[in-house]
Amino acid sequence: MELIFTKWVSAFLLCCCLISSKAFSVEGILGDDKVRGVNLGGWLVIEGWIKPSLFEGIPNGDMLDGDQVQLRSVTLQKFVSAENGGGTGVAVNRDVASSWETFRLWRVSASEFQFRTVLGQFLTCDAFGCSATAPSPSNSETFFVERKDNRVHLKLKTGAYLQATCLEITSLQMAMERMRQLVFIRHGINTVRIPVGWWIAFDPDPPAPFIGGSLEALDNAFSWAQAYNLMCIIDLHAAPGSQNGMEHSASNDGTLEWPNSPAYISKTLDVIDFLASRYGKHPAFLGIELLNEPSADLVPLDTLVSYYKQGYNIVRKYSSKAYVIICQRIGKADPMELYEADIGSHNLVVDLHYYNLFDPFFDHLSPSENIEIIYKNRQTQIQALNSANGPLVFVGEWVNEWNVTNASQADYQNFGRAQLEVYNAASFGWTYWTLKNDKKHWDFEWNIRNNYLQFGDSPIRAVFNCGLWVALACAWFPHLLFML
Template sequence: MELVFSKWVFAFSLSSWLIFSVAFSVEGLPEDSKVRGVNLGGWLVIEGWIKPSLFDGIPNGEMLDGTQIQLKSVTLQKYVSAENGGGMDVSVSRDEASSWETLTLWRVSESEFQFRTTQGQFLTCYSNGCSVSATATSASSTETFQIERNNNGRVHIKIKSGAYLQATLGNQLTADFPGTPGWDDNAATFEMSIVANNLHGDYQLANGYGHNKAKHVLETHRNSFINIGDFEFLYRHGINTVRIPVGWWIAYDPDPPAPFIGGSLEALDNAFSWAQAYNIKCIIDLHAAPGSQNGMEHSASRDGTVGWPTSTDYISQTLHVIDFLASRYAKHPALLGIELLNEPSAASVPLDILVSYYKQGYEVVRKHSPSAYVIVCQRIGNADPLELYHADIGSHNLVVDVHYYNLFDNFFVNLSAIDNIQFIYKSREAQLQALNGANGPLVFVGEWVNEWNFTSGSQSDYQDFGRAQLEVYNAASFGWSYWTLKNDRKHWDFEWNIRNNYLQLSNILNHSSFCF
């Protein structure tokens, strides 16, 4: 079966390759080639799923920034609820929990937290005896609560003065429980359920450990996760470019705003030096913007909200970061391009705001370099990358970045190996042909991976899937970049794929030398 399948793949891909061969090359790369890249993900922007052990030493690590909880009174058997999702009183009156009964944590210390509602307000209580409301638009001491936990999922909550909250018979939440409660069924005892603990990024790591410990953890990680030996490995396997995700705080090194930790700028300088030593080019990718452009951990969101498009200050600050990076690296021989923003959310970032920023960012880069590629990423979610081709962002060396994963969508859940490969040849290839043929920017498959939802794939299946992706993505006019160099999940790990022969580059790279 595998032999027949492999022959089918080869025949299909050979015909596609003959039809799809187009003369494209990228300025700055040798021999009129295109980008054959690898992302250095999880290095200067933390993503906990790439290296979970980074978070192992955080005390009370279940309760990081962005963790969502629900509280249920043990005496009333009712849930704490922010009426209307926030902006009103807090009651202890619901039999079942939904969004109004879900609170998002802002961590102040190992045991102190602020509670944010779904509408964005904070629970607040100004003094002993007060009734808790969800009316504060920002958080300070009167919005800070201490949580005491036992080992059975029960908690006590007290305000700064030391008074404990209790659920009253009138279904209110008040700071007037007499004395110190025990862990029996009393009005000051609540059952706490952790609904989601999905964010493990730079914010969670730094704020979870505290500055000094986080600095040690990140210094160790930055000095060991990527090194010059990795660039030698990439060079030996025909990789000519690295895409390096960075966070906005890099422009404020060595002392960025809290809780972020300095040191990423020195690491980026090292990467440029290592790249130059092996004739590898660098793309600097602004992966995390102030306020977060997509609410995910890899954009350093504190709590899953998207603030970047809502604030002109955030956008101005982002342009300052681009200016800083462009001015620092424009003359460096290893610079190939600067990506203005990674994966803005289609649901949260309006196209007009994004295009305006992209146009300004293009001009900022051009102020320092007439030739560095300016890369603009498509919006993730329900958006067509062609929207950026129609936006008239810039006239020279502009690139649109698309990210291709046979994951993260229910469409892919039940696809077989053959189905996945057919999707690459039919859908991905058709879109790349359309983008390559569009007037304007080059196209870059800036992220893709040799992984899928097909759970019983053999090594041969993975080889065929990887081969299909390489053959199709090789046709992108700017090139491609694998996500990512190192990863605890082996099929996401480029080095593991190469060393274990799951991803076979040699034939593809040999073809590309004369096809494109």
């Protein structure tokens, strides 16, 4: 059920009669317990798949940041091509479109766009002609798109039109999640992990295409958390230049530039400094995750370790107790590499993300085979890391979903029970991805209410047996919807 609020929103169940596990404990958690919570995905870093309706009614909604388009002259019946993939001239001479004829969009407004080549240069035009040589976009690389269905004219800021008589535009993929609206959704156990983007440090006037408001919302979240004995983990989900090329990591078009730019890394550390200085002494501040899901293929380990060490030292300037969380590289990377890196001396946590998705290996596994992986692979890894001399273990993202066709409710219950049993043993704890989602099995509340995710005798079961409801007030932001 969806509700739209104008002034306040209410939250969900929270029970304070948690059962403590004494094998490990986390400082600051009510009852000296471990972290058991949810992610607020889709709140301050919007991902359209979590709430697709947020993208309804956007002008030129099939032309957002990262969309790939091809341009063809209606008269010549030839495609526009960036010769050699970019860096040289532009021609209208191709019968068939491939990579050189494909441009990634940077959206400036509903009618203004910039076109990036496969090699990273931008389409640029002046009085002398056009080329694909601009390393970064400005006025000469910005085009007004006059559109009727899939027919377009491209006009420069000067008023001159790009001539290939008339162009057809073909969209190659659905839009990457770029619209920066603000949604507040909250349901807690004892902790919430809150993904934020780097632009939060520049609120209330962040650079385009980001919008303001996220910092005020995060301030409110800390106030509510303090009032109701919850703890907050700030997760830097989106770094400048993108740490993995994914749509939720602040990449305009899927390009990963963060590890190759000292300026981007320095800017990211400035964001950590901003967040740590603002919240380091707050009673509801449990910790900060320095970077979400850096790519194992494209982020070198030494670059990442250097960044983590600097980030750890920055946090320690403002708090001696806050947990500093370092995310393992996604892809084929061993989390033990972070244990061997000597990043920090105390209250350091390694974040593992466990999904039985996103890898062809899982595509044809049966329910029992999926569950076997939880016990044989994941449990073994968590036990080994728990025993290692180093950081605590955190399963920062997991979900009760898999690539099993026509799974029964009992199958989902068994899968969820296995994950809870194994992840409950992590020395720092876990947070589910995510609180609310249009995809039912990703939606924490839906799983609980519909009995797909059961807690058995695990400590979390007490949360839903106590029956204590907590109402949270959320300040209204003009022009933005708060959706549950």
